[in-house]
Amino acid sequence: MNAPLTPLTIAGGGIGGLSTALALAKHGLTARVLERGGFAEELGAGIQLGANAFRRLEMLGVRDAIEAKAVYPEALHIFDAYSGKRLKRLPFGKAYEQRYGVPYVAMRRADLAKILYGACRAEAGIELHDHFNIANVWEEDDRIVLQGPWEEQTELLIGADGLWSNVRKAIAPTSHLVFTGHTAARTMLAAKNLPAPFDAPVVTLWLGRGSHLVTYPVAKGEALNIVFASHGGRPHEGWNAEASAEDVVQGAVQWHDDARDLLDLPTLWRQWSLYRLHGLRRWTRERVALLGDAAHPVLPFMAQGAALAIEDAVALADALSESPDAPARAISHYEAMRRVRAARVTRQSARLGRIYHLGQPFAAARNLAISKQSPEKALGQFDWLYGA
Numbered sequence: 565m566n567a568p569l570t571p572l573t574i575a576g577g578g579i580g581g582l583s584t585a586l587a588l589a590k591h592g593l594t595a596r597v598l599e600r601g602g603f604a605e606e607l608g609a610g611i612q613l614g615a616n617a618f619r620r621l622e623m624l625g626v627r628d629a630i631e632a633k634a635v636y637p638e639a640l641h642i643f644d645a646y647s648g649k650r651l652k653r654l655p656f657g658k659a660y661e662q663r664y665g666v667p668y669v670a671m672r673r674a675d676l677a678k679i680l681y682g683a684c685r686a687e688a689g690i691e692l693h694d695h696f697n698i699a700n701v702w703e704e705d706d707r708i709v710l711q712g713p714w715e716e717q718t719e720l721l722i723g724a725d726g727l728w729s730n731v732r733k734a735i736a737p738t739s740h741l742v743f744t745g746h747t748a749a750r751t752m753l754a755a756k757n758l759p760a761p762f763d764a765p766v767v768t769l770w771l772g773r774g775s776h777l778v779t780y781p782v783a784k785g786e787a788l789n790i791v792f793a794s795h796g797g798r799p800h801e802g803w804n805a806e807a808s809a810e811d812v813v814q815g816a817v818q819w820h821d822d823a824r825d826l827l828d829l830p831t832l833w834r835q836w837s838l839y840r841l842h843g844l845r846r847w848t849r850e851r852v853a854l855l856g857d858a859a860h861p862v863l864p865f866m867a868q869g870a871a872l873a874i875e876d877a878v879a880l881a882d883a884l885s886e887s888p889d890a891p892a893r894a895i896s897h898y899e900a901m902r903r904v905r906a907a908r909v910t911r912q913s914a915r916l917g918r919i920y921h922l923g924q925p926f927a928a929a930r931n932l933a934i935s936k937q938s939p940e941k942a943l944g945q946f947d948w949l950y951g952a
């Protein structure tokens with residue numbers, strides 16, 4: 565016997581999926597979220613949230629909960645990885661908040677996931693099902709069938725199941741991920757006794773040839789999140805493969821001692837491969853819409869992947885609430901609204917990565933340009949991003 569239809573199902577309860585359920589609930593729309601693992605199970609990693617993400621999280625009613633966990637970095641400090649020279653201090657803090665109306669924050673991903681999960685649980689119109697791995701999806705008459713531990717059906721499916729999306733594979737079987745040749749390694753250290761300049765409440769960015777390092781405080785300043793991205797490594801699926809400390813620091817052998825001293829501290833690193841998505845012509849079909857990494861994975865060089873997923877969530881819920889009786893039209897409108905912006909962020913992230921990783925002589929020209937640019941101009945070039 566067929567299971568009864570439900571109005572809307574979200575595949576994946578990550579940042580994008582939970583934000584979508586919450587955004588729908590704010591419009592009085594109901595949703596069911598099917599997550600293959602447990603909810604809010606993010607392992608040790610940090611996340612930076614620019615004003616565009618923060619503004620929408622505020623709309624979703626979780627500002628206070630975020631403020632209770634977040635760090636407000638005072639500035640971004642950019643260093644040349646070899647000389648250790650600081651090239652620029654870009655003030656965040658008050659200057660950023662005055663410009664964009666909301667702050668720039670950093671926090672543990674696990675805290676953000678728990679906040680979104682808690683807010684979803686408090687909504688009567690959201691059903692949350694964990695350990696439901698959607699292995700296959702197909703269309704049957706006027707419904708979508710989901711094959712998991714058992715079969716479920718839905719009239720409308722939102723694929724928020726991340727980079728390796730099974731929903732995307734079902735609606736666009738020829739789309740495929742291509743390894744960029746870059747690997748990102750992440751770790752977290754307790755903030756006690758950190759060497760300078762990592763003991764300051766700032767984001768640091770170190771530019772090397774074919775590699776870069778980003779650090780920022782999380783957990784109210786009790787821990788430092790570290791991401792080291794470099795050219796090389798073998799492609800693999802998933803977020804949590806262990807990497808040996810020796811392999812990670814190989815990419816920084818000639819770096820300045822300030823950065824090396826930090827990179828030598830962690831004993832456990834986790835790594836993940838960076839991919840581009842090719843061949844996805846549409847994010848939506850009549851009864852299916854993709855969002856977040858499932859629709860448009862971005863390289864992490866602008867720290868915008870989760871922010872875009874949150875933007876998608878709000879845009880999709882707005883579109884569905886405007887045309888509740890015409891969901892196909894609503895999701896098509898959502899795609900039209902979001903494609904240009906997602907493409908711009910994707911392009912700019914890739915471009916920034918190329919700039920970060922320049923070798924000589926181009927690196928010297930880059931460093932000079934960074935040092936000369938006024939903080940006002942440096943931040944102003946991202947108005948299109950954070951101001952939205």
Ligand SMILES: Cc1cc2nc3c(=O)[nH]c(=O)nc-3n(C[C@H](O)[C@H](O)[C@H](O)COP(=O)(O)OP(=O)(O)OC[C@H]3O[C@@H](n4cnc5c(N)ncnc54)[C@H](O)[C@@H]3O)c2cc1C
Nearest residue numbers: 576578579580600612698725726856857864867869870871
């Ligand atoms: C090095 C690095 C640093 C980053 N830093 C930042 C940052 O500072 N700021 C920022 O905005 N972004 C950042 N990002 C990007 C961000 O992590 C992602 O873009 C974001 O997590 C995408 O959210 P999502 O909900 O689309 O996908 P995900 O977070 O991947 O969530 C997908 C969910 O779907 C579930 N799922 C998967 N398959 C199935 C299935 N078959 N059935 C059911 N459930 C399923 C998964 O378990 C998961 O919970 C970074 C990325 C990297 C690689």
